[in-house]
Every structure is written in structure tokens, then in C-alpha cells.
Amino acid sequence: MTKKTKIGLIQLKISNNKDFNLKNSIKKIREAKKKGAKIICVPELFLSNYFCKTENHSNFKLAEKIPSETSKIFCELARELKIILIISLFEKKISGMYHNTNLTINEKGKIVSKYRKMHIPDDPGYYEKFYFTPGDLGFKKVKTKFGNIGSLICWDQWFPEAARLTTLKGAELIFYPTAIGWHPNEKKRYGKSQLESWITIQKSHAIANGIFVAAINRVGVEKKGKRKIEFWGNSFVVDPSGNIVSKLNSKNEGILICDIDFRKVENVRQHWPFLRDRRIDAYRGLMNNPKDE
Amino acid sequence: MTKKTKIGLIQLKISNNKDFNLKNSIKKIREAKKKGAKIICVPELFLSNYFCKTENHSNFKLAEKIPSETSKIFCELARELKIILIISLFEKKISGMYHNTNLTINEKGKIVSKYRKMHIPDDPGYYEKFYFTPGDLGFKKVKTKFGNIGSLICWDQWFPEAARLTTLKGAELIFYPTAIGWHPNEKKRYGKSQLESWITIQKSHAIANGIFVAAINRVGVEKKGKRKIEFWGNSFVVDPSGNIVSKLNSKNEGILICDIDFRKVENVRQHWPFLRDRRIDAYRGLMNNPKDE
Numbered sequence: 217m218t219k220k221t222k223i224g225l226i227q228l229k230i231s232n233n234k235d236f237n238l239k240n241s242i243k244k245i246r247e248a249k250k251k252g253a254k255i256i257c258v259p260e261l262f263l264s265n266y267f268c269k270t271e272n273h274s275n276f277k278l279a280e281k282i283p284s285e286t287s288k289i290f291c292e293l294a295r296e297l298k299i300i301l302i303i304s305l306f307e308k309k310i311s312g313m314y315h316n317t318n319l320t321i322n323e324k325g326k327i328v329s330k331y332r333k334m335h336i337p338d339d340p341g342y343y344e345k346f347y348f349t350p351g352d353l354g355f356k357k358v359k360t361k362f363g364n365i366g367s368l369i370c371w372d373q374w375f376p377e378a379a380r381l382t383t384l385k386g387a388e389l390i391f392y393p394t395a396i397g398w399h400p401n402e403k404k405r406y407g408k409s410q411l412e413s414w415i416t417i418q419k420s421h422a423i424a425n426g427i428f429v430a431a432i433n434r435v436g437v438e439k440k441g442k443r444k445i446e447f448w449g450n451s452f453v454v455d456p457s458g459n460i461v462s463k464l465n466s467k468n469e470g471i472l473i474c475d476i477d478f479r480k481v482e483n484v485r486q487h488w489p490f491l492r493d494r495r496i497d498a499y500r501g502l503m504n505n506p507k508d509e
Numbered sequence: 510m511t512k513k514t515k516i517g518l519i520q521l522k523i524s525n526n527k528d529f530n531l532k533n534s535i536k537k538i539r540e541a542k543k544k545g546a547k548i549i550c551v552p553e554l555f556l557s558n559y560f561c562k563t564e565n566h567s568n569f570k571l572a573e574k575i576p577s578e579t580s581k582i583f584c585e586l587a588r589e590l591k592i593i594l595i596i597s598l599f600e601k602k603i604s605g606m607y608h609n610t611n612l613t614i615n616e617k618g619k620i621v622s623k624y625r626k627m628h629i630p631d632d633p634g635y636y637e638k639f640y641f642t643p644g645d646l647g648f649k650k651v652k653t654k655f656g657n658i659g660s661l662i663c664w665d666q667w668f669p670e671a672a673r674l675t676t677l678k679g680a681e682l683i684f685y686p687t688a689i690g691w692h693p694n695e696k697k698r699y700g701k702s703q704l705e706s707w708i709t710i711q712k713s714h715a716i717a718n719g720i721f722v723a724a725i726n727r728v729g730v731e732k733k734g735k736r737k738i739e740f741w742g743n744s745f746v747v748d749p750s751g752n753i754v755s756k757l758n759s760k761n762e763g764i765l766i767c768d769i770d771f772r773k774v775e776n777v778r779q780h781w782p783f784l785r786d787r788r789i790d791a792y793r794g795l796m797n798n799p800k801d802e
Binding site for chain 1: 629664667673702710750783791793795799
């Protein structure tokens, strides 16, 4: 069993030039590898500006059937660098069905897991329900050479169910590629509280489940028509006690390198044994929606 | 529908004299009422020192069959003050079956809900599995004159499932009577992180569910043989965005009075509509334990 590993989170500023984004991410993945990272993760939909700011049919042309040209590039990179790579792509399943998808690629360059975002947001400026069919592959653990990991995506992070199910599958470290930011006209009034909520909810997954959590966000202001989002960065890693052990800022690109000692998972779970005491006989209601008021 | 209410949390230092504890809590409940509180809640097992510090059969004599002399006193008090009261008792169900139980008493002095702690801890100094059968009444909402509320108890607060199920039943404000503190020999090294985790996980329930959360703890050092616990107080209220709106300190008794605007629940849920996007088709695994490794 892997006791220790080192992870790399690549916080990116993303342009409207796919080729630039591709090269920029590869360059930074190489840097992270040089710094010792064995599992590296990029932000959600890192190949393009966050196109869900508007509903525009022409954006479907960004979707890729997997394996795609892009996935092949990253498989080759993972093989060359002998690392685990988690990348986030706009996936075309069939005509008219598209997913927001994470690929986990192993050190031999093989796609070993595909996760399709299960919880899809829809909010002014985040029109994801227009683009993405909710995931149909469920929640997953990936056993890799460098640890048992899981990946979820952005909006999933607000759902304790997603982290719990991924934990129950056996993941001890969950990655959340993310694209989240402030609406400029909300930032002053709600910005601090929004960012804190985002951090709090992910800390809580670490605490409730006794796992490591890693969130990887983009930075920079992206604009489309009247829609403007300031992506808030703040990529971070939380340990199984809920302490932030490493964090980037809200402004700049960056590479976060963080040691992961998986022995902490068992230690924390022995001391705060929440998994022991779950009431699986009493949780059926979680599969229901509320009754009408 | 009740749009606004005012709640009172009674943070207590608890002695080994039941009569003193009874009188002290009644006095403070009266004070809270004078300050305008309409729903008032006391800490977990507020009538006695935290007896679960040791496993001692003689403690079972503290348990009460409900309605009990104590419950009648508080029913009368609720009726007199025209308030909702949530009290926490050591309940005897039948010989050999005991529960850690919340009673919700309405303004007419009637017990309108009984909640039996569903998740039971067992940790050095918190030997609750010796005393309490896990709850058999499930998770509940109580519709009261002053709002739709739920109550859970202490260890339940570490389980997102409990808060979610109580929310799905319709509660917009969850009370957590609690008895949690530091082991003196752990405080220096882990104390800050433990307290922060305890706050974080409850904030996360507010965020994930768009509800108010109120935690009511005791203060003071209690000792039994070599077992010593410093109860950490810090009773607090979180709004549906996860912001702490009011908090007591870690040392002193206190009465926390807090305005609750239930309209915030709907507003927050419209802006961060997590309940909309739950994947009830994919949550069956929550009723399972993990597979063997």
C-alpha cells in the first residue's frame, strides 16, 4: 500500500486560445513533476475559457469524443513523466449528449478511470445544464500506484453525498477540478462569504470522511458579452482533520506541491471514527426528495 | 408561515448537583424569555455532570421514563412562558434500554416531539455506547408556532446524513444540544484544530442544506477519577450561508439570543440551489458500508 505521495495542483489562467492553454498546462505539469509531484491535476475544463457563461450552440464543437487528440497528448505525457494525471474535458458521448468529464490517466499512459460530473449547476453565468447531461457513471475510487484517489468536479463539492460515496468506494484523497469565481457586482457584498463557504464545505468533506481533499481552480477575469466572472483561484489541500495544509492565492497562476501521508487517514479515522457509527439502517430517506409542503 | 423568530441558547456550567442544575437552567431560560427568545434550547444532558466519562452501572439510575418529573417541570415552564423548549434527557425506555433524548415542548406545555440520538460515540472519556441504545425514531421536523425546527444531538453533528435527512423532512433550523470538550492532555496540540473542525462541520450543514444551525454546549472542567474534560462552550448560530451570526466564548456560562429570519432560507436556496440538484437516483450506496479492502 502506498503510504506517502506528493501531489501537484496546477492553478491556471486560461485564455481563449486552446493551443496556448494546452502548452501552458503541459509546461506547468512538467514543472510540477520536476518538483516531485506524482499525481497532478488541472482545473475544470482547462482547455478553454469557461464557455458556460452563455448558452451558445457553437460551443458544442469544443466537445471531444474520448479518446481524443487531447486525451492522447496527456496519456503520452503521463507515460513519459511516469505520473498520474487528472484532466478535465468537455466530452461528447453521442450527438446531443455531452458530459463534463474527468479522466484519470496512469503512469503507463492509460486512461484508468472516467468520471462524469454528477451534479450539474445552472445559475446566471454558469449555464451548465444547457451543455452537460448529468453523469451516468456514478462515484468512483481509482486505485493507482501512488494511492487510492477519487475525483469529483466543481458543483459536486457542495454535495456531502458525493464525497461520502467516493469515500465509501475507497478513495483517501479526492480531487475537485473547479471553475468558480465571483460575479463582479456581487464580489464586494458576498465575495468573502462565498469564498469561505467554498472552503468550508470542502474542509467538511475531509472531516466527515477522514480523507484528503484537493481543490484546483482557475484564476483571472473572463468576459463574454455582459457576462464577466473573476475566477478566484485559492486552490488548496485539506488534511483528514480539516486543516488547510497548502493554498495558492486568488490572483496568480501557480503550482501547489503538497506531501500526502496516507497514514493520516487511518490515524484520524481511529480517533474520530465517524465511519464506524453511520446509521445505514436509517438513511433510506437520502434517496428521496422532500415531500410537498 | 413564521417568517421571523428569536432563539435562546443556554450555555451552562454543570455541577454534580441535579437540583442546582435544574434551578440554574430554569433561571436562565426565564432570562432568555425576558430577552425575547421564543425557542430555547439547553445543552445535552444538562441535569448532571457528563457521566459518560466512565462506565458505571450506578449511572443508569439517572435515567428517567418520559413523561418524568423533570419533563413535567419543563412542560409547565414552557406553558407558563409561552415558548418552545428543547431539553435533553437521559431516557429510560424499558429496563436495559436507555436513550440520549431530546424533547421538544410547545408553548402549550405539550411534548410535541421526541428525538433519540441516532449516532452514538464511544471514545476514551465518552463511553456513550455503554449507556445509550442508538435512536429508533429516525430524523424529524417539528412544526411549531415559531418555525419548522429539528433537533439532533452532539455526535450526530459529524454526520452530513443527519442534517440532510432532517432538512429533507422540512426543518429550517437545527438545534444541536452538545457536550464536547478537550482532553487536557490533548488540548495544547490538537485543541484548536478540534474546535475548528467542530465549527466547520456544522457550518457545512448550514451551507449544504440552506438552513440555520444552532449548537449549544456546556462549559467548565468536569473530573471523575482520572478522567477530566474541559467542555469548550462556543455555542453558536450559523445562518444558511454558513456565516456565524452569534457566538459565546469557551469559558463562561451565557445566554445567546439570536434573531432568525426564515426568509433567508428560501433566498439562499434560490441562489445556491443544491437541493434542486441532488442525484437521488445515484445515492443508494449511502445505505451501505464500504466493501472489505
